[in-house]
Amino acid sequence: MTHPMPIDALPSMRELNVSNHLLDDREALAAAWERDGYWFFRDVLDQGAVARLRKVYMSVLDEHRVARADDPEADYTGEDLTGFPFRMEPLVAREPWREFVGEAPIHAFFQRVLGDDPFWIPTVEYRATPPAQTRERSRFDYLHQDGFYNKGIPFQICWIPLSTIDEQVGGLALAEGLHKGPYLHDVNQPPLFPIPAGSVPDDAWRRATYQPGDLLMMHINTPHSGLANYSGRFRLSMDIRVMPASGHTPIIGHLTDLTSTSVSVLGEDGRSGTFRVDTDTYCRGIDGRKVPQAEIPMRMQAGDPAIVAFEGGRATLIRPPH
Template identity: 40%
Template structure:
């Protein structure tokens, strides 16, 4: 959300696990509303995770920041070689997006079948993916948060959950994700600037005793409610943090439009959805039109951002858009 270091990382406690609820979708829904997350231990196929991890290590080798992996075990991640230029690494690991890393992983039969079992229906993946191959911090600063935020406020009217997957082991020093337990009531806790853009949650506004973290291992998967505050932690280890997150619609939730812009005006967007075809949706002052990096747009800036051919996600209620945003794989 925001790479600025706001404050020292808070103390955390172990999250609950929800493996015992698998298949009981009413109980899972209740747990998601109560806890603000599902955390499943050791449910994803580790061989499929290993194949995905090799895509990560291949790219890190190309960047020259790790030594050739060869037969070295990588389940606990891989160390920085001390000589590669980590300062100029692509922060969002765009090469992984170019290789279609997450969509290919999700198509693997073992992964797909497990996720259907966890979610209770065929997943509808919202094309918003974040890849992380975060290098060790190059200074001696103590561990910090990277910015408390919620995924829901910048995408109003779209009922999704965020899936976070460790590709290699992520312990406390490596960093990874911390998230709030039982703090997912539908309240926008983010700061809103003068343009109407959602910014990071002020750390001082959050309780100290709600944060969860654990040693995440390959095979684990975390799903978070869209209102659950969370943050990354800076990496104070000597290894790379390898993970990705993807958005999936909640069971039975109305699907947004996903497709290419056909035409655009300040108050109207026409989209050729990948499934239902072309649909025109009004834009008004309630619509959160935004860039990939959350900046809210108004008037002509909407037209400039969403030129015909741009792939977009459009949430809507009736004939009015709740959100217009680009798809995102990075």
């Protein structure tokens, strides 16, 4: 098993660099991004918008009686977690991220930081993580680089805490400056290609005590991992993915045709295309596993919602939106 650091090493982990003072200086922002592979901004997201999003999470926790809707700490009540929607499926269906990014001050902040209109990739995770049931596993949930599983979409990950996430609660740790490649994932271990233990030097790890209003933006190839929750509270966060609208955006819509050598897609924005599929095309389900080329038409079909990324005439990625 991947076990990048001893379980008790979090206290010695260095803090993330804070980039608030670089806002509105595009060159300085770009230099920090190039050096670190992330920007961490303190208290930049409208507190009202964050609170409204958090309220949606809390209503699900309250319904399952695992926390009280009005509890700012989101303390776990101890109620049985059988039947608790660990992937927050009710939110996946309801898509509260759309309302969130549509709030004027949130939209304005992303325009400011991107220097362009935001183009949102609908790959969103709502995380309401209860206290860990065991401390026998590594504190690191799953070390990965999003880029390995999302080839050809140069998005930036936006990791958004919705409650105080201190060292006990865990949250997220990343490896600073390791986004420049090569991928750390082991290409010889299909279908998930895990990162081998020891790939990230211990002194590269960074974390922070996250607060509502903070925003961590990561390069698509920055190695990172969620951290097991060792507190008595829920860990509440959302991660969403953004690109500048003028960038090389993927087509997001529905498949119109799919064989093991070709994919056609019609986008919600009216764009469409037909692209070559080859052994390097990463076709995946929501779990990230790569589908062998010959099996692709058995896994997805015309009519399915999909994101298709491409380079020239070749599809680099075919995946469901979530």
